[in-house]
Amino acid sequence: MRLSAEFREQFIQHEMRTHGRKNGFVTTGQEARLLKWLPKIGLPKDKTLNMANIPENSPIVLEIGFGNGDFLVDMAKKHDDWTLVGVEIYLPGVAKAVGRLEDSGFIERTRITQLPAQYVLEHQVEAGQLDGIFINHPDPWPKARHHKRRIIQKDFALLLVSRLKQGGFIKLASDIPELAEWMRDILDNTEGLTNVAGDAGYIERDEDRVFTKFEQRGLKAGRQSQFLHYIKD
Ligand SMILES: C[S@@+](CC[C@H](N)C(=O)[O-])C[C@H]1O[C@@H](n2cnc3c(N)ncnc32)[C@H](O)[C@@H]1O
Numbered sequence: 001m002r003l004s005a006e007f008r009e010q011f012i013q014h015e016m017r018t019h020g021r022k023n024g025f026v027t028t029g030q031e032a033r034l035l036k037w038l039p040k041i042g043l044p045k046d047k048t049l050n051m052a053n054i055p056e057n058s059p060i061v062l063e064i065g066f067g068n069g070d071f072l073v074d075m076a077k078k079h080d081d082w083t084l085v086g087v088e089i090y091l092p093g094v095a096k097a098v099g100r101l102e103d104s105g106f107i108e109r110t111r112i113t114q115l116p117a118q119y120v121l122e123h124q125v126e127a128g129q130l131d132g133i134f135i136n137h138p139d140p141w142p143k144a145r146h147h148k149r150r151i152i153q154k155d156f157a158l159l160l161v162s163r164l165k166q167g168g169f170i171k172l173a174s175d176i177p178e179l180a181e182w183m184r185d186i187l188d189n190t191e192g193l194t195n196v197a198g199d200a201g202y203i204e205r206d207e208d209r210v211f212t213k214f215e216q217r218g219l220k221a222g223r224q225s226q227f228l229h230y231i232k233d
Pocket of ligand 1: 090
C-alpha cells in the first residue's frame with residue numbers, strides 16, 4: 001500500500017527535504033496506521049484547530065518537534081483532560097508516534113500535523129488559544145552561520161506568546177548549554193513572558209518528566225539538560 005497523491009497533498013509536507021536532511025521512509029505497516037489515523041486526528045493545511053473537534057473546556061497543549069513521540073505519549077497518559085497537538089516535520093517520527101499513540105489508547109485526544117511549527121502557529125492556531133507549549137531539545141544548529149535556523153528566534157517567540165492564553169506556559173529543554181542560553185536570552189527579552197526561575201534562571205528538572213530520546217542521548221554523552229519555564233503575563 002502506498003500513500004496516495006491526494007493523501008500526501010493533504011497531510012504530508014511538500015518539501016521532503018528539511019535543510020538537506022532526507023525526510024525519509026516509512027514502513028508499509030506505518031503507512032497503514034497513517035492512513036487510518038490522519039484523516040481522523042490529522043490537521044491538514046486547510047484546517048484550523050477550531051475545526052478539529054476539540055472538546056469544549058479541554059486545555060490545548062502543543063508540542064513542537066515531538067520526534068518519535070516519547071513526550072507526547074507520556075503527556076497523553078498523565079493528563080486525561082488535555083487535547084495534545086503534536087507538530088513534527090520528520091515523517092518517520094510522525095509515523096512512529098502515531099503507532100505508539102494508537103497502542104497507548106490515547107490517540108483520539110491528540111491532533112497531529114507534519115507541517116512546520118511556524119505554519120501551524122500562524123495559520124492554524126488562533127491568538128490566545130493555547131494553554132501550553134512544549135519544545136524539547138530542538139535542533140541546536142551549532143555552527144554560527146546556521147544559527148538563523150534555530151527554531152527560537154525573536155519573531156518566533158512573539159508568535160508563541162500571541163498564541164498562548166493569559167497564564168499559559170512555555171516549557172523548553174535542551175541538552176546543549178549554548179542553545180539553552182540562546183533560548184533563555186531570547187525568551188527573557190520577549191515582552192509578555194515571565195521566567196518562572198527569575199531572570200536568566202533555569203528550573204529544576206520536573207521529577208515526573210519522561211526521558212526523551214534526545215535527553216537520553218545528551219546524558220550518554222555526559223550532558224545534563226537544562227529546563228526553562230515561562231508564563232504569559
Ligand atoms: C533534536 S530532535 C528532538 C526530538 C524530541 N523532542 C526529543 O526530545 O527527543 C528535534 C525535532 O524537531 C523537529 N523540528 C525541527 N524543526 C521543526 C519545525 N519547524 N516544526 C516542527 N518540528 C520541527 C525535527 O524534525 C526533530 O524531530
